[in-house]
Amino acid sequence: MSDAVTTDDLVAWIRAFRDAVQEHRDELTALDSAIGDADHGSNMARGLDAVVAKLETPPASPAELFKTVGMTLVSSVGGASGPLYGTFFLRIGPALTDPADATALGAALRAGTEGVVARGKAEPGDKTMVDAQLPALAAWDDAVASGADARGAAAAAAQAAEQGRDATAPLVARKGRASYLGERSAGHIDPGAASSALLFRTLSDTLAARG
Amino acid sequence: MSDAVTTDDLVAWIRAFRDAVQEHRDELTALDSAIGDADHGSNMARGLDAVVAKLETPPASPAELFKTVGMTLVSSVGGASGPLYGTFFLRIGPALTDPADATALGAALRAGTEGVVARGKAEPGDKTMVDAQLPALAAWDDAVASGADARGAAAAAAQAAEQGRDATAPLVARKGRASYLGERSAGHIDPGAASSALLFRTLSDTLAARG
């Protein structure tokens, strides 16, 4: 099945996510300076560098891959994003069939986001990474329902994540460090939503590059 | 004798010195910022304000005046300039006849500067207030020798003090805080020389204004 997403694809995704975070590191930190504490870029970059170092030994399965990714993020990032992104990946692995089609991958990503919500208790509109992830998942499911393969679903999800990211700008934060700012948090994009948009964009790019 | 300098004249001088220091306060501090610790302006201003407050009760004689001025400076300025200017005035009083002619006033001023040298051990060319005072005294004596009265002598002294002040610029400091700078002290006027130039300039102005 040409739609099948392999372990190699997923490893490529994680590498691409690292590269994108490195590339946008200062931007993520600048977003976090405005409404947080100016470390989201370095936090994510540090964690994903550690992840990529671990991937020197190629994982045998998606389950192994995401366990490594999740554990490494939890143990090397710290801050709010460490446990949250860590949980995201830790929940993806067990939910994934190998190889996975668009439906299976969508379900696994949803399990990841549900893990984030369970840990962080964020609701939609709280101005967090969840506000990029949830629209992405919805777009994914819609695309699959309209017959899209993983590549198509990922493209739709990436676009929705970016819209979700941008839509965090007017919101008043109610979770995380930005919530302390009250009304003053409005007018700025949430850094975690921005990194989550990169997460879906790199997945889409990876699947597209695969052809 | 029209040349006679009275207690009132001398009180007027001290008041004029205070006003000049207040007016040039930031300038003196700027000079001290370059080669010292940025307090010469506030030090002198604080001390002379205290002096002028004490002069509310008019002194009966030059001796009383200069004792008050000297003691007040010693007890309200601190730093290097407090004991040095304090000593200057403390030494003037006892050396002064009342009323004083040009010769007597010149001798008294010299006693003041000798007090500064005795306390501070500065030699000519050490880039201190002494480098404004000594040329002023020499000019005073020359003027008197050429028949000048106190007014004329003070005018000559003021000019010489200003030349002495300017001549401190190229010098390398060997006394006071500026000496720590070594060669880097060259190129800046000494703040104490600048306040001493005001000292002689205000004396000249006071005697000139008296007519």
Added chain:
Amino acid sequence: MKKFVNDPADVLAEALRGIHAAHPELRIDTENRVILRGEPTREGKVALVSGGGSGHEPMHGGFVGRGMLDAAAAGEVFTSPTPDQVLAATQAVDSGAGVLHIVKNYTGDVLNFEMAAELAAAEGVRVESVVVADDVAVQDSTWTAGRRGTGTTVILEKIVGALAEEGADLDAVAALARRVSEAGRSMGVALTSCTVPAVGHPTFELPDDEMEVGVGIHGEPGRTRVKLASAHEIAKLMVDPIVHDFGEPVGPAIVLLSGLGGTPLIEQYLLYGEIAPLLAEAGVDVQRVLIGDYITSLDMAGASLTVVKADDEFLRLWDAPVVTPGLRWGA
């Protein structure tokens, strides 16, 4: 950026190296970035573990020692430590009597300590946690992640550390910790931003004639930005919300006025000269006071005021001996 650093990525590791060199009486777990007492925990003594992002020194590492913490996990600058670090600290100091986690209320700290506590429990270590949330600048805690934890943490670590030293059991230690936590209120003001080494420029821009009222210790912007005011007016901006928040008369109290890292002691004393009469007026009866840099925000110019309503037990334990790099008396 004008800082004593080499590669900004190495700040934490290299600072730990300096702490190790300066304090041979402490142990440093370099791999896990944990600062520990030199001696293992006395049999039967409850151990106190705290930690958080770095950049707040002397908190927490500077409060490790007799009468205070048993271990502190040091996160990256302004980033809470990971569960692994906290777990390593917890396991290293448990004598079997259990461990109290002292956590400041930030999402990151809470989540990471929570995960560590779960892991420790799985390893058979009894862990209790207290979450400090004393920052009155965060007004509407229903709509936020709750109040931030700031200066009360320092006072709590001292008081509860003394009780643990006396041999109280974990429940008693945790109960006291919660009592101290609830008795504390804090408020901070920033005159300048701080500069995170890895970022290299100030976290926020603050015009020359403005200040941030209610700033967080991570250099998060405060609740309001107002015109730079005199020390007298700033004192009011700090005291009023604290007193107001207590609602009830405060009575005897322990007070901490902490510089945020870039404010010299002479200014801190001047500010306290304005704060003291305001506290007295408001019925705060200051029994003990600390002034200096105890909980900082890198090089930020600013100060935070903490008031802990203190009963006799708090005061007795406050006065008990303490021997740490950052706080020492009685021994």
Added chain:
Amino acid sequence: MKKFVNDPADVLAEALRGIHAAHPELRIDTENRVILRGEPTREGKVALVSGGGSGHEPMHGGFVGRGMLDAAAAGEVFTSPTPDQVLAATQAVDSGAGVLHIVKNYTGDVLNFEMAAELAAAEGVRVESVVVADDVAVQDSTWTAGRRGTGTTVILEKIVGALAEEGADLDAVAALARRVSEAGRSMGVALTSCTVPAVGHPTFELPDDEMEVGVGIHGEPGRTRVKLASAHEIAKLMVDPIVHDFGEPVGPAIVLLSGLGGTPLIEQYLLYGEIAPLLAEAGVDVQRVLIGDYITSLDMAGASLTVVKADDEFLRLWDAPVVTPGLRWGA
């Protein structure tokens, strides 16, 4: 200017008000701006009096208390106190056993303390003076007012204060003070200027990529201005001239690394992590070390390193109890 101040002319008076509020165990002579121990000097105990310009807190007022100073005269910011102030301090603490004046070698300090000593002698008080001149940044002392006095002063006040507490007589106390003074060397580096409140802007302009090596604690420019360097290189710029100046092997030593007021503790520790191995390499055997803000220069970002060659007596007296706002242990 971003400072906690009201009228800049009132900084000293108002800071003293804060010290008074914070330290009920001390006495403040408000009129003369002298900080004194709460209790009169014990019969037969030699009294230690120091002082200097303000802006270096905790030095000197923060070192008043058991085991250290008996009184400190606080001059205006960066301006040595007047003879009247020093005389008032001297007379207030003399128990009949005499008074040691601890003076840092600046023309102003030396002249004002000299006049005070003369006045005190006229009043029948026995006064001895020690002038600390430890700053190796001032190379050619023949052509200058001599070396400046910096960090060795803190160490001297602690060690000599302990001897005075033991009841040694004035000659012994003064002799020890001179021994400590001669055993100390210091070197400071500034990354930024300080801002004198009465001036309102930085004393000197330092480009973003430059630093002052050998800066004085009054914000006087240093000997050289060089490109901003890494902590590793800065450590060398501090250690080398000190070690070189000792000439002979140093052996056992007491070390103080002091922040200058605007440098946070995390950077100080990082810097010490670089300094410690360099000292070891150079044969300095660090027996005791203090890190923190002990002798500051208002809000200057920077640090100064002090090394005092220490014999057993120095170390014994260093370890003796001290109870002051700025330094406390053993009690």
